[in-house]
Amino acid sequence: MINQYIHFRNLRFLLHEVLDAEGLTRFEKHAAYDREAIDMSLDAARQTGDLHLFPHYREMDKDKARFQDGEVWVHPTLRPAIKALADGGWIAATDDFAAGGQQMPWTVFNACLLIFYAANGNAASYAFLTRGAANLIRTFGDENLNRTFVPKMYAGDWQGTMALTEPQAGSSLSDITTAAEPQPDGSYRISGQKIYISGGDHRAVDNVIHLLLARIKGAPEGARGISLFAVPKLRPEGGELVANDVVTAGIFGKMGQKGYVAAHLMLGEKNDCKGYLVGQPHKGLAHMFLMMNEARVATGIMAIGTASAAYYAALKYANERPQGRHPSNKDVAQPQVLIIEHADVKRMLLFQKAVVEGSIALLLQCSYYADLATVGLPEEKLRAHLLLELLTPVAKSYPAEMGIQSVSTAMQCLGGAGYCDDFPIEQFYRDIRVNAIYEGTTGIHGMDLLGRKVLLEDGKAMTWLLEEIKAAIESARAIDDLRDMAEALENTVRQFHKTTMGLIRLAMEDKPEVFLADATLYLEYFGIVVIGWQWLKQAAIASGSLKDSTAEEEKAFYGGKLITARYFIEYELVKTKGLDERLNRRDRLTLDADPAFIN
């Protein structure tokens, strides 16, 4: 069952047949999430998407957010959309019952999040950005901060933001200069400016709470001197909300996500901006990074949600648009065939399906690890935690980077129509691009993966990942029709491991520049390997289920899984050969390239 933006049968396949999400009921925290509750949650998410999000996706782009008379005007459907997500209990869904949440497993929540992002990432982002900000206050803030801010944020009345970037400090957060000066009442006087603040100001909420990084006067230089503050646009004072000297200088004219505001904020220009310390002084970056895995996985979900919607738009078009004839048929009197009949269009559609469903599988796999890392048995917890740490840069970057290519390919399926705004693909193409920049650019994640994660706990995470992949290979090898695919992945993984060990040796020879110079390519290589793993897992299950299926639609579903897994092995996995060759070279081409020659 496919609607216009997501394939629900695929979500149920991944949750119930691949991951056994219902198995999480063995843990007390998630005991209520049996299959019926999971399906009911997915259904409620779908209804919310159908009713409150998807119908407004294109309108929010055409009637984009604008800055006028000192205020940020957003589409009128945004306020009810945020309220629908809040009233549905989605903003706090994973929190404990005692904290106002529903103790929903990450595996289920992220499947629902995918539905919201696929339906309308622009609108849904406001609510789930608030979720992240509220979660920081709830986790690190004192009782007073919790009581003051969190209920209003969970109710969707107040927006939460992450205010990190400054004009001179983007990826390099250790260079931020926004200042915080202690005040006698325990608050801090904040001064500085922040840019690219998503959801930073708008009229669809009554207040905005910025979770802001600043440097307390006298704090150590660099990352160790950064603290986290809650800085409201309107601060509660004497039972009222008063202006807190947070002024929006303007909003950025973005390539995409035009309904999702990115604001430029000026703080404390009148020396009257109060901030409230969240957590310990000088630990702001560490506090913020505790939420980073969640935020990065969510960025991967946002990216692939957009790619999913684009894929189903392209698939619909390919099934309706007659054009041309088969190469062997030169008779123009014969009717034209649907474009899905052409081999190259099939290739493009299979590419999109491989990227979209492969990425969703990896993201839900990571979500499952997040659950086990939280509630699992002691021996499961460490393994799940390290696997999540290792896979997070990939789960963020593969869907973001390959999602862009997937949407580009969707546009290609529509030809000139896809480039025009009569169809939604051009918006998907603009909207998805930023996901390779959000929450750390791809380059940052490449260095994080190769420079930190691969070596995590003396390489234990990597060892355990290879064990997981090996288990999938063995399962597939036992199935006659999948044996060649299993062996192809096995050979690739063997070479990938060898190359990884070579790179680690390079690091141990104290050559960090050479070691990390092509880290982005290593990330790309890593991504193809783990998506191959996810496709092989799906193929092994689909192969068994296909034999038991009688209904035509089910046969088509499982058959689709098998052909797409094979497509991935035959068309995508082979791309690792070039990457592998490059990563085994030790020249210093990019390191030594004279900037003057890059002209």
Place this chain on the structure above:
Amino acid sequence: MKSLVCVSKTPDTTSKISFTNDQSALDTGNIQFIMNPYDEWYALVRALELQEAQGGSVTLINVGPAANDAIIRKGLAIGAEKAIRIEADPQSALFVAKQIAGHAKAENYDIIFLGKETIDYNGSEVGGMIAELLDLPFISYASHLEMNGNTATIHRDIEGGTEVVEVETPFVVSAAKGLAEQRIPNMRGIMMAKSKPLQVIQQAEAGDLAVAVHFEAPPPKKAVTLVDPENMEELVRLLHEEAKVI
């Protein structure tokens, strides 16, 4: 207000329908079932609105097998406080009406709600039958319902306009679009639904007077015909002779 809301299970509108047993039964193997939208979106929600405004209770009732429990619990998640399922494999509208009437007779409901029709059979039969069996007034296709004491003012959509009727409780009413606004269950409701009572009772003796023996799917849609914009005569001929619309 003490309300009973009758809910049915129907295939999701996106499910592909096929038949089995020599075309005599629906092939349920690959169907995603949902609560009949007219029952869920309009009948149940209006009953809940009346309860929220005036107090009382909202009880769901379904006639069907245990597989229907997931659908019923969705109604509990939306807000009904309890549910009854009459264990049966119903084959006709009359059988369903007799089961529901048999239960309702002893319960003295003020209003019995149901959707104007199910989206699979589109029969619109059960409501009238329940009313007849209970000797109650039946108001069909209600798009607006207001209560003033025990008197309901109901708007019915009719050909070319609206009919306004007044009726005293108790009565049976079938809900059409406009009676209420769809509610989506929230996560709290979904969690609470598990602990709400869902009572299963045995069916009463009631034979089916008619059973389905054969189904046929409509013929597949034909491909579009492209007509040269200069050739108006051909367009007129096709509209007249093939589409038969002029």
